[in-house]
Amino acid sequence: MADITIRRPHGVPLDDAKARLKRLVEDFQRDKPDLVQELKWQPDGLGAEAGGKHFTGRFKVDGSSLFVEVDLKTFTARLAKSIVEDRLGKAVSREFPA
Numbered sequence: 001m002a003d004i005t006i007r008r009p010h011g012v013p014l015d016d017a018k019a020r021l022k023r024l025v026e027d028f029q030r031d032k033p034d035l036v037q038e039l040k041w042q043p044d045g046l047g048a049e050a051g052g053k054h055f056t057g058r059f060k061v062d063g064s065s066l067f068v069e070v071d072l073k074t075f076t077a078r079l080a081k082s083i084v085e086d087r088l089g090k091a092v093s094r095e096f097p098a
Contacts (some may be wrong), residue, residue, distance in 0.1 A: 002058075002069035003078065004085050008096045009065050017061040018045050020095040025050065025059050028091065055084075066096050 010017050025048050029036040037052040047060035054077040057070040068088065072078045 003072040003081060004068070004070040004088065006068040006089065006092055007065055008092055008098070010061070010096045011064075014046075014061070014063050017063075017066065017096075021046070021048070021059060021061045021066065024091055024095045028088075066092065068092065 010020075012020070022045065025039070029039055029050065035052045035054060036050050039048060039050045041048045046062065047058065050057045050059070054074050055070055055072055057068065060067045070084065070088070072081060072084070077084070
């Protein structure tokens, strides 16, 4: 089970959701290059896996929802869980407003 799980209905066309997911993940990678050491997209662009020393994250959209799961790999990362969850939630809300 993931340490952080976000599921957000999006109500936008799939191509728009895909573009929003791309921005969300790329902004995350750009803002935290020291944390995001690897990023792998699914061939269809509907999902990505990001990882680094402290976490592994899975990002995915389908026709109706966004899904984000983050596993925190270190004790230090788990101590910062509420901060990570808050920042990730704000980023999700920017791209996928409720």
